[in-house]
Each structure stands twice: as C-alpha cells, then as structure tokens.
Amino acid sequence: MPLSFDLDPAITPELRDGLCRLWADVSNAGGAVGFVPPVTADDIRPELVKHLAAMAEDRTRLLVGRDGDGRVAATVFFTFNTHRLMRHWCWLYTVMVHPSHHGKGYGRELMAAAEDAARGMDGIDGIRLTCRGGLGLERFYGACGYREVGRVPGAIKVADDDFRDDITMWLPIN
DSSP states (O other), X not given: OOOEEXXXXXXXXXXXXXXXXXXXXXXXTTOOSSOOSSOOHHHHHXXXXXXXHXXXXXXXXXXXXXXXXXXXXXXXXXXXXXXXXXXXXXXXXXXXXXXXXXXXXXXXXXXXXXXHHHHTSTTXXXXXXEEETTSSHHHHHHHTTOEEEEEXXXXXXXXXXXXXXXXXXXXXXX
16 A cells, blocks of 8 residues: 655654654664664654754654554655755655565655655755665665765764775756
C-alpha cells in the first residue's frame, strides 16, 4: 500500500511522538540521520524541537508520509535559505523511511513527493541535500534524479576511527 503524504501537518503530540520514534528507529537501524546508535527518543527530542521551532518561524516545512495504519512512516524537512542570492533553492534534511518499510519503494515515493512539494513552493528552482558516505545513499539519490555535486572526504566522524565523506547532491526542478 502506498504512503499518504501531508505537507505542513498540524503538530500534535501524537505526530511529535511519532516523529521522535521514527527518528530513533531509523538511527538505531544505522540510518544516517544525524545520530549513531544506540539512541532513545529522549536523545532525539532536542533536535526535533529545533526542527519544530524552525517550522514555527516559517524557516522549515515538514512532509510526512503515513502508512496504511496512519502511523508516521517517512519524513523530510525542507529548510529555506535566508541569503538573498540563494533563496531559489531549498535544503532537504532528515530524510527518513521507517526500517520496517525498507524495500517497498517508500523511499522513492518520499523523494517524488518531496520534489512535487518543492515544485509547488514559490520561487524554488532546486533541491540540495547532503548524505553520509559509506552507505550507498548517493546511488539511491542518484536513482531519484539527483546528481553528486560535491564531496568532502572524512568530514563526518561516526566513531573515533570511522570517518565518512559528506556528499552534496543537487536536483534542479525548474
């Protein structure tokens, strides 16, 4: 069953808790979303609060994908540039699909829904995101139409002896 997507949903306690659980589950499954396992929802909550505060200030928007049971199954946050020369593109952050849904095509659905949402945002001509090297994420995003436009070797420190590339991907949508 395909996901149903909602751009700018009302932030209810249920949604907030669902986002926290999703983020923790993705992190604990090895997902590259800003944390390394093990983490708890309490570890995630301060970072989620930052995203929610940016939403309240109209600097960030949220796209949520829900599964057939209405549970939060996927997310992406859009963040907008404040510099006048870069307002024509946005960032994607915290791109997540719940590990129980991997292999169902939900990642591609999420990326297509994010592209559609960005196309509907006034003045946005491109989407930029970064991903952690060593997981094949650049191949996934490449299959979704993004191209690698930059790489900083060893810029992400996952552990004392584990450094990963920070890869920048770009999708023009004009």
